Every structure is written in C-alpha cells, then in structure tokens.
Amino acid sequence: MHVILKIFFFALGAIVGSFLNVCVHRLPRGESIVSPGSRCPKCGRHICWYDNVPMLSYVILRGRCRHCGSGISSRYFVVELIAAFLFLMLFLRFGLSVDLLVYLAFTSSLLVMSFIDFEHKIIPDILDCPGIVIGFVVSIFLPAMHVRPQPWDSIFESPAVIAAADSLSGIILGGGFLVVLAIAGKAVFKKEAMGGGDVKLLAMIGAFLGWQMAALTVFISALIGSVVGITAKLRMKGSYIPYGPYLALGAIIAIFYGERIILWYLGRLGMGSSLAF
Ligand SMILES: [Zn+2]
Known part of the structure; x- marks a missing residue:
C-alpha cells in the first residue's frame, strides 16, 4: 500500500507540475490558466493528451513540438520533475x-x-x-x-x-x-x-x-x-x-x-x- 501511495504522490506531483507550467507561462501574461488547452507557442497547434503526459512526452518527443519541430523549453520537464519529487518527499514527511x-x-x-x-x-x-x-x-x-x-x-x-x-x-x-x-x-x-x-x-x-x-x-x-x-x-x-x-x-x-x-x-x-x- 505504501509503495502505491509513493507512486501516486510522485505521479500526482508530475501532473500538478504540468499545470504549474501553465501557470508559469500564463499568469505573467495575464492569460486564463483554465482555457484554452495547451498549444505549441510556435505553431499554435493544439497539443494532444498523448503528447502532454508529464515528463514522458518531453523525453519521447526529445523536447520538440510534434508538428513544427520547434524546441520546447526544458523548463516544462524541470518543473514537472521537481514537483514530482517534492510531492513524494512531502508525503513521506507528513503522511496522509x-x-x-x-x-x-x-x-x-x-x-x-x-x-x-x-x-x-x-x-x-x-x-x-x-x-x-x-x-x-x-x-x-x-x-x-x-x-x-x-x-x-x-x-x-x-x-x-x-x-x-x-x-x-x-x-x-x-x-x-x-x-x-x-x-x-x-x-x-x-x-x-x-x-x-x-x-x-x-x-x-x-x-x-x-x-x-x-x-x-x-x-x-x-x-x-x-x-x-x-x-x-x-x-x-x-x-x-x-x-x-x-x-x-x-x-x-x-x-x-x-x-x-x-x-x-x-x-x-x-x-x-x-x-x-
Ligand atoms: Zn509547434
């Protein structure tokens, strides 16, 4: 059970990290953090769910947009990784x-x-x-x-x-x-x-x-x-x-x-x- 919870909080951190990335990008620009869905900042194409899996998609696509091939900031991967470890460590420290x-x-x-x-x-x-x-x-x-x-x-x-x-x-x-x-x-x-x-x-x-x-x-x-x-x-x-x-x-x-x-x-x-x- 404990192992499942550890995996859960690590994954939750990565998913939340993905949302935090949206906040980092949109809050200073005064944009809504709820809609629209994720888009490539270069070509503006919608990013499908399978290209938006925290951490994994960044590695699989080698940090590039599937459509136009332009580079995606490594910040997306870094924030998701930090959030994943942070969530796991906070769970270990404070429990449920x-x-x-x-x-x-x-x-x-x-x-x-x-x-x-x-x-x-x-x-x-x-x-x-x-x-x-x-x-x-x-x-x-x-x-x-x-x-x-x-x-x-x-x-x-x-x-x-x-x-x-x-x-x-x-x-x-x-x-x-x-x-x-x-x-x-x-x-x-x-x-x-x-x-x-x-x-x-x-x-x-x-x-x-x-x-x-x-x-x-x-x-x-x-x-x-x-x-x-x-x-x-x-x-x-x-x-x-x-x-x-x-x-x-x-x-x-x-x-x-x-x-x-x-x-x-x-x-x-x-x-x-x-x-x-
Ligand atoms: Zn693109």
Whole structure:
C-alpha cells in the first residue's frame, strides 16, 4: 500500500507540475490558466493528451513540438520533475494529513513564483498577496504546523492564538526584514537590489511557517545565494537578480529540516523547551 501511495504522490506531483507550467507561462501574461488547452507557442497547434503526459512526452518527443519541430523549453520537464519529487518527499514527511495538503499547495505556489521570477524578474501579486492571507487563516485552523516553543506560550492558552501570533509575527518579520534590506541595498549599491515581490514572498513564507522559520529561510537563502554567487551578480551592471527562487528553496528546506534546526539551536543556547527568549 505504501509503495502505491509513493507512486501516486510522485505521479500526482508530475501532473500538478504540468499545470504549474501553465501557470508559469500564463499568469505573467495575464492569460486564463483554465482555457484554452495547451498549444505549441510556435505553431499554435493544439497539443494532444498523448503528447502532454508529464515528463514522458518531453523525453519521447526529445523536447520538440510534434508538428513544427520547434524546441520546447526544458523548463516544462524541470518543473514537472521537481514537483514530482517534492510531492513524494512531502508525503513521506507528513503522511496522509491535512497538513500535507497545505504544504503541497504552499510549495506548489512557491515553485510557480520561483520560475516566474526566473523568467520575468517579477512575482505577480495574484500569488503572494492572497498567499499571505491564506497562510494566516490556515495557521489558526492548523496550529500544529507552527513550531513550538514560542515566546508567548505563557501568555496565550489557545494553540490557535499562539499559531496566529506566530503567523502574524512571521508576516511582519519577513516583510519588514526585506524592506530594511531593500532600503540598505539601494543605499549601498545605488540601485534596486531587492524587489517588492521578494518582500511579499517572504511575508507569505512567514505567514505559513512563522517568524523563526522565516528567519531561517532568510539565513538558508542567503547562504545558498552567496554560494551561487549572488554577491558577484549584485555588482554586475544594472542587472536585477531574482532572489525569489532562493527564498523559495530556503523555505522548502525549512519545511523539512527547520524544526530540527531551531530546536537544536535553542538547545545549544540552553533554552530547550523551558523557553527563555
Ligand atoms: Zn509547434
């Protein structure tokens, strides 16, 4: 049974990934993500279902349109592959639960935002603004998604209120931190170093994961970003670096390892579960 579920979530991820590709292509262009069906961007011919099987069709057709032979972006294959593995790993981490559904939706939207940011250097408001509100509301109904201990554990009794406070401070810390960074970046580099989209994205991550995870996300993304050479890119003439993908990757790593990292860190500080922030 477990093996069937693993295959199911991997396949589901690939299918959802195929839809996420449609979102990546159409959302920035202001097109409907529901209709019309998939078309070749070059020749405009309708893509049949058998040429639209996630991952497989791309390999079988060697990344080319069946009709006109023009190349299809490898991004289609990459997004489907990432989504497939992400869905499988989230299932293994959270099992069949409501939490799993939330994480599947949350990380799917992170994936869409990352690839839109890659291509267009923007993150559409239609994704991150509702995401902030949804993250806050979900926190009230699924307080177990938030890390404990929290500094206000002794003030509030209801887990829902504690999680809501965590979500709200995640929004404020996440958004506020990058606003400060954006202003500082502009002062130092004399140009836009951080976009408004990044601010809203981190606020959304804070809404879903709380302030500690948002801080951890910043730390992880900065670490990865500097390894990849973000600082070198910052000095390049007039180029704006998309930071969204790093934040998204940081958040996904935080989902899997964040709780362990935070508890380990608190333990090192000698705070453990007794909590003395
Ligand atoms: Zn074509």
